[in-house]
Amino acid sequence: MIIWLNGAPGAGKSTAAHELLRLLPGSALYDPDLVGAGLRRMLPSERLAEADDVRELPAWRRLVVDTAAALLAEVPGPLITPMTLLDQAHRDEIFGGLAARRIPVQHFHLAVEETFLRRRIEGRATEDGEAVPARCLRDLPRYGAALPWLTADAHTVDASRLTPRETAELLAAGVRSGAGTREIVQTPPPRAETLAAGVLLFDEDDRVLLVDPTYKPGWEFPGGVVEPGEAPARAAVREVAEELGLALPHEPALLVVDWEPPSPPRFGGLRLLFDGGRLAPDRVGDVLLPDDELRGWRFAALEEAEGMLSAGRFARLRWALRARALGRPLNLEAGVPVGA
Structure with a gap:
C-alpha cells in the first residue's frame, strides 16, 4: 500500500512522514524526489531543459510507479510517500499505474495556512543547486489552482497549528480507518499489442x-x-x-x-x-x-x-x-x- 502525503511545498509532509514511520509497524519511507535526482543526473541537459520540472517528464512518472512496485517486493509496507502532486493528469497516471499493479493508495492532503507556508518555505536551504524557497514559492499558485480537485480526491488534515507528531497521529488514525482510499479500476498494463x-x-x-x-x-x-x-x-x-x-x-x-x-x-x-x-x-x-x-x-x-x-x-x-x-x-x- 502507498500512503501518499500531498500538499503545498512547506506543508510539513516530510517531517510528518518520518513521525508516521514510528506509528506504522513495517512501514518504509519512499521519496520520489530521489527518482527525480537520478533522472537529473542521467538525462542529457538538452532533455532536462525541455521541462520546467523533472516531474513533468513521463519517465519520472513511470519510474515512480515502477520503483514503488520494486520496493514493495522487498519490504512489507506500507510505503509512506511525501510528495507534492498538483497536476491531476499526473495523479491519474501515477495512481492508475499503481492500481494496475494492485497497489492501493490512501491519499492525504496536508493543508496549511499560507502565512505558515511562506514562513516555512523561506526558512529552507538550497537543494541540488536550486534555491528551494524560490522553487517552492513558485509552486504556491499551482497549489491554489489544484485545491478544488485535491480536496475532493484526498482526505484533508489541517496541519497549520500541529506539530509533526500530532499531524502523524491524525494520519495514522486516518490510515487505520481507511480515509483517503482511492478506488481506481485495476486495468492490467498490456504485454503485447x-x-x-x-x-x-x-x-x-x-x-x-x-x-x-x-x-x-x-x-x-x-x-x-x-x-x-x-x-x-x-x-x-x-x-x-x-x-x-x-x-x-x-x-x-x-x-x-x-x-x-x-x-x-x-x-x-x-x-x-x-x-x-x-x-x-x-x-x-x-x-x-x-x-x-x-x-x-x-x-x-x-x-x-x-x-x-x-x-x-x-x-x-x-x-x-x-x-x-x-x-x-x-x-x-x-x-x-x-x-x-
Missing part, C-alpha cells in the same frame, strides 16, 4: 461525448480493450453499457480502423471507432458513470475536443467524422488514411 474499440456518441448539435478516466491522463472516447474471442462491435456495446450505463439498440457501424504503431513503452495495436449515433435528450439523463473508472463526461465540439484529446485520438476523431459523412469506414495507420 491490443485491439481496442471506442464509440462515438453525439448530441443533437453533433458534439461528441468524451469521458475523463480516473486511472490515466486525458479525455477519451467511451470504450476499451476487446477481450479474447470477443467481436469488436459487441465489445463496443459492452463498454458503453459498463462505462455509461447505456444500452445501444444495435451493434454500431464501424467508422475507422487505425493502426497505432509501437512506441516504447507502449505496445500499440489496432484502434477501432464505431458510430453509436445520436443520444436523445431524454437518454442523456440516463448516463451513469462507474466511480472507480470515470470522473466525468461531457459533449464537446470538434474545436473543444482538440484541446481535450491526445494528438493521436484527435486525428482518429477527425477521420471518423469524415468517414461518417462519407458513409464508409476508413483505414488509417498512425492516424493517417492508408494511401493518402
Whole structure:
C-alpha cells in the first residue's frame, strides 16, 4: 500500500512522514524526489531543459510507479510517500499505474495556512543547486489552482497549528480507518499489442461525448480493450453499457480502423471507432458513470475536443467524422488514411 502525503511545498509532509514511520509497524519511507535526482543526473541537459520540472517528464512518472512496485517486493509496507502532486493528469497516471499493479493508495492532503507556508518555505536551504524557497514559492499558485480537485480526491488534515507528531497521529488514525482510499479500476498494463474499440456518441448539435478516466491522463472516447474471442462491435456495446450505463439498440457501424504503431513503452495495436449515433435528450439523463473508472463526461465540439484529446485520438476523431459523412469506414495507420 502507498500512503501518499500531498500538499503545498512547506506543508510539513516530510517531517510528518518520518513521525508516521514510528506509528506504522513495517512501514518504509519512499521519496520520489530521489527518482527525480537520478533522472537529473542521467538525462542529457538538452532533455532536462525541455521541462520546467523533472516531474513533468513521463519517465519520472513511470519510474515512480515502477520503483514503488520494486520496493514493495522487498519490504512489507506500507510505503509512506511525501510528495507534492498538483497536476491531476499526473495523479491519474501515477495512481492508475499503481492500481494496475494492485497497489492501493490512501491519499492525504496536508493543508496549511499560507502565512505558515511562506514562513516555512523561506526558512529552507538550497537543494541540488536550486534555491528551494524560490522553487517552492513558485509552486504556491499551482497549489491554489489544484485545491478544488485535491480536496475532493484526498482526505484533508489541517496541519497549520500541529506539530509533526500530532499531524502523524491524525494520519495514522486516518490510515487505520481507511480515509483517503482511492478506488481506481485495476486495468492490467498490456504485454503485447491490443485491439481496442471506442464509440462515438453525439448530441443533437453533433458534439461528441468524451469521458475523463480516473486511472490515466486525458479525455477519451467511451470504450476499451476487446477481450479474447470477443467481436469488436459487441465489445463496443459492452463498454458503453459498463462505462455509461447505456444500452445501444444495435451493434454500431464501424467508422475507422487505425493502426497505432509501437512506441516504447507502449505496445500499440489496432484502434477501432464505431458510430453509436445520436443520444436523445431524454437518454442523456440516463448516463451513469462507474466511480472507480470515470470522473466525468461531457459533449464537446470538434474545436473543444482538440484541446481535450491526445494528438493521436484527435486525428482518429477527425477521420471518423469524415468517414461518417462519407458513409464508409476508413483505414488509417498512425492516424493517417492508408494511401493518402
